[in-house]
Amino acid sequence: PPRRPGESIFAGGLGLDVVWQGLLVTALTLAAYFTGVRLETGVWQVAQSGVGVSMAFLTMSMAEIFHSFNMRSQRGSVFALPTHNPWLWAAMAGSLALSLGVLAWPPAAAAFGFEQLAPAQCGLALTLALAVLPAVELGKSLLRLFSVK
Structure with a gap:
């Protein structure tokens, strides 16, 4: 339902959601x-690593x-949820294709300072990205369980 007039856009726990979910994506990134640096250099460190x-x-x-x-x-x-959004699925497929394309096409990769990733490296990066789904679903489940609105 729409928000009441004068109610903050961050009402209903949205502000807290933005913070913890933002921190989650940051941690996954x-x-x-650091995993990519380790795979490239053999050391856990902050380093120049394509x-x-x-x-x-x-x-x-x-x-x-x-x-x-x-x-x-x-x-x-x-x-x-009762329905699926085909536009969202199309956007996901297009974003995946474009992101992988930037990494795989040498002129684009060079322009952004990227390295071509091995299939296992792509798989690991995508697995970390996908981890946002169950993590947030777990958070929502706990909030429903404890009736936090």
């Missing part, structure tokens, strides 16, 4: 970066797209 940056890019861009599925309902489970 940093995990991808693989780390490339994995972080793929994780962050796709985590935001996957997270858009969670945001179809602030408290309801995405798996219990």
Whole structure:
């Protein structure tokens, strides 16, 4: 339902959701970066790493797209919603194709300072990105369980 006039856009727990879900995506992106650095250099460190940056890019861009599925309902489970949005699915497929295309096409990768990723590296980055779905669903489930609105 629409918000009452004068009610903050962050009412109903949305402000807290923005903070914790933003921190979640940040943590997943940093995990991808540090894993990529480790795969490239053999050391857990902050370093110039094309693989780390490339994995972080793929994780962050796709985590935001996957997270858009969670945001179809602030408290309801995405798996219990009665309908599917074909435009959202098309946007996800297009975003995945474009993100992978930037990483795979050498002129675009060079322009952004990316390295081509091995299939296992892409898979790991996408797995980290996909982790946003069950994490937020778990959070929504706990909020429903404890009736936090």
